[in-house]
Amino acid sequence: MNSSFHTMWDELRPIGRDSSSGGYRRAAWTGADTDCRAWFRAQAEARGLSYERDRNGNQWAWLGAASYTDVAAGEAVVTGSHLDSVPDGGAFDGPLGVVSGFAALDELRRRGAEFGKPLAIVNFGDEEGARFGLACVGSRLTAGLLTPEAAHELRDADGVTLPQAMERAGYDPSAIGPDRERLDRIGAFVELHVEQGRALDLTGDAVGIASAIWPHGRWRFDFHGEANHAGTTRLEDRRDPMLTYAETVLAAREQARLAGALATFAKISVEPNGVNAIPSLVRGWLDSRAADQDTLDTVTKEIERAATERGARDGVDVRVVRESFSPIVEFGHALRDELGAILGRTGTGGARTVPVLGTGAGHDAGILSGTVPTAMLFVRNPTGVSHSPTETAAEDDCVAGITALADVLEGLACT
Template sequence: MTDPGQVEAGQVEDGFRVMWRELLPVGRHGSTGGYRRHAWTSADAECRAWFEEQALRRGLTYELDRNGNQWAWWGDPAAGDAVVTGSHLDSVPDGGAYDGPLGVISAFAALDALRERDALRERDALRERGVRGGRPLAIVNFGDEEGARFGVACVGSRLMTGVLDPAHARDLRDDDGVTLGAAMEHAGYDPGAIGRDDERLARVAAFVELHVEQGRNLGDAPVGVASAIWPHGRWRFDFRGEANHAGTTRLEDRRDPMPAFAAAVLHARARAERAGALATFGKVSVEPNGTNAIPSRVTAWLDSRAPDSVTLDMLVKELTHEAGATVTCESYTPLVEFDGPLRDRLARLLGGPSGQVPVLPTGAGHDAGILASAVPTAMLFVRNPTGASHCPGEHAEEADCLAGVAALAHVLEDLLREAA
């Protein structure tokens, strides 16, 4: 990858480190070291307060949209033709520090780099053609990207683009029976206002999300460009039986749903391997959940992903047929091909004449994948040396993170100069 113009040493790098230190303890669980920044909780509120503070520190225009997504604007929010970057700050249960926050922190750091360059080059073409005087730049924190609390991922971006029905969203429930609508209201937000936001979407000319790679496919490159997101979804499997005494009920008299669930787990693994896909039962609820009681019900959630929709649909159909369970699709995202001209533009910018920058698909879902149906969208990945993600061991080297900031600043500068 060619040097996209070094992020100015000193202030920008120090600013990145300061932001990272400030956000690092928020929502961190003492015994696991993982993060529990779930939507509309106190940890989420701290993250939101941090985002607003970053915006106000920089004199940016701060906005909260009707779906609970946070925006920080450099330039006139109403001008249109905006370049937008950012990610999310929430986490999966006991997730890592980088998934989401790296994209938000890098967005603020990239903006700092652009403003530093702008101040140093008042007479060059950037000033004349206008970063400040032309297209506005926005940083966004999308709400409830992970779906850790209410079971549907990318809630903020799905609502904004109209992919998620507002009435259905308000009725989503967490494990304690609290609805998303009630949680929003308790946090001081209006659940009655959620829904597709055409006015805001019309402002956006391009969206670029930076994210830590959730795998080990970048090799020696610190930064890469996303080509596509695999189709993926979540399905709830309800296995029903009859509760009874574990110590007195003969095996032949039992209606135990647990063996059927266990078989479904093994079938999912075997069939996914044959199909070149992925299938994971990662969440399970058992009733009555007693050590000495035969379960009356096992509810399990399947996460499945594949290179194409035909493979994914066939895999889930086979698993549904074999399971002997009631199966409900809770979310589904088809194959996302990122905007070709924008993707290629980023690859040229970061790869230079040799084109030596990885361009790769991912099996992980992102807000960028949801926005891709409404606006030109692209993604940058920062190298993950272990490939670990959605766990406390998730990591990226500081040098690679700063390379990501430099790459993002270079991309944003180019997009702000002229139409994408």
């Protein structure tokens, strides 16, 4: 199993890695994304699995079926994650789940496991939303949570639409849309993911089970002011949107702190973006998350109120658009408890209790949870750092994650 994991990790590691930052740039439908997809297909074919890509560009590798059409309703056991990244992201966020899926299959074959149900490994496309601004595009389309019409309107920073990007990568954008027949075949989807936080490090556990995903969303704040000369315009004569934006960033931090929530402005665009020009427009994107819906609503409303009030004082017009939203996801207790029972039985040294923890990060498993039974396994992150080149996981913990996933798949899919 170690050999299998190392071989795959070494092959995948260089793809999309930026030499200057050390981070990964694997945005959807780019050259790096194409190379990752080729890697996935090669892993499937090397193991004698049936390979297919669905109408939304997601990739599937099947054991015990030539295609999803050969699978009875509710019969398939599926694992996997994603291979794309945020700009200068880490190596583990997403890929660890895909690599672990193949490695877990290798481990089960080494054990001589006999599969009673079809098994699939999946790579969902554009999970991070780094290029088009909407997370989990592949799984959202599949689950019917993103309409084809809305998907066709998505554009990247260069004005390239999602259909244009798909077409350039050799995919047919006219086919995108809900894929209920495929999802109806899935009896359980288990996503393994590196933890994006330090809960497991604090408890001393290598592996945990997800309880819930916090509700979260992305809001675009447009601050419209008046362009003018930075060297000649008196401070009291300015309608400077950058000032309003800066105060809104501070307000977001304060509101999140007071509510025990999270609020982050991390992306910004400025027009005309000149050193000696007061901006006419500052556009900032807010990411906010909280443990419950009421708290999230309160935080975002207070941030918008603070922005509007400050804008009135600065002579700046503030407009807010919610670009995406994901409600709270409570993973089904039946599958979650089954995972806990399986891992409790197979723990080294006898029965053990596997920690159950929530997360503020969104995942494909969360998107699918309203349609199919889903669960998640987390692998310890010793620093808690994610979406960064310094994201890491220890080799022993990765191996523990693979073992746990193999145990779960054996419990769910094998006779």
